[in-house]
Amino acid sequence: MIIAIGTKNPTKINAVTNAFTQYVKGEFISVNVSSNVSDQPLSDEETMLGAINRARNAREAEKANIGVGLEGGLVKTEIGYFLCNWGALVDDSLQPVVAGGARIIIPNEIGDQVFAGQELGDVMDSYVKKHNVRQNEGAIGIFTNGLVDRTQMFSELSTLLIGQYLYKNR
Structure with missing residues (x-):
C-alpha cells in the first residue's frame, strides 16, 4: 500500500507515519501539494x-x-482566537474521512496579527524570537508550555483518521 502525505513538514510527516504504522503496513511518501485554500x-x-x-x-x-x-x-470566536486543525484521508472511494483535533485559545495579540494578514508561523517566530516554530513545537507547544507539541497534536488527529478508515473497511 502506498500512503501519500500531502506535505513536506516534518512534524506532520512524523505524525502520520507514527500513527499509521501501528495499524497498516505501507510505503509512506511525502509530497508538497497545494491545499487550494489560503x-x-x-x-x-x-x-x-x-x-x-x-x-x-x-x-x-x-x-x-x-x-x-x-x-x-x-x-475567531466571541471568546477569542482558537487554534484549529483538521485532517483528511482519501482512498479509492474518493469519499474523504475527516477529523478535527485539539483546540486552545491563543492571545489576542497573536490572533489579531494573523487576521490582519500574517501567517501564524511567522507571527509565532517573532513572538517567541525563534526560527521555524511551525516545523517544531508549533503554537500549541508554546501555549501549552511544551506539554503538547505539534507532532503529538497531529498524531492524535492521524489516529482518528486511520481508526475511521479501518472501521469503514472492516
Whole structure:
C-alpha cells in the first residue's frame, strides 16, 4: 500500500507515519501539494477543505492508495482566537474521512496579527524570537508550555483518521 502525505513538514510527516504504522503496513511518501485554500486558513471550513484538498492532491500526485492531508488554521470566536486543525484521508472511494483535533485559545495579540494578514508561523517566530516554530513545537507547544507539541497534536488527529478508515473497511 502506498500512503501519500500531502506535505513536506516534518512534524506532520512524523505524525502520520507514527500513527499509521501501528495499524497498516505501507510505503509512506511525502509530497508538497497545494491545499487550494489560503496560506493561512481563518475558519474551520477553510481549514477542513485545505486538509481534504491536500489528501486528494497527494493521492493523485503519487498515484497512491491513500492520501492524507493535515491543515492548521485559526478561528475567531466571541471568546477569542482558537487554534484549529483538521485532517483528511482519501482512498479509492474518493469519499474523504475527516477529523478535527485539539483546540486552545491563543492571545489576542497573536490572533489579531494573523487576521490582519500574517501567517501564524511567522507571527509565532517573532513572538517567541525563534526560527521555524511551525516545523517544531508549533503554537500549541508554546501555549501549552511544551506539554503538547505539534507532532503529538497531529498524531492524535492521524489516529482518528486511520481508526475511521479501518472501521469503514472492516
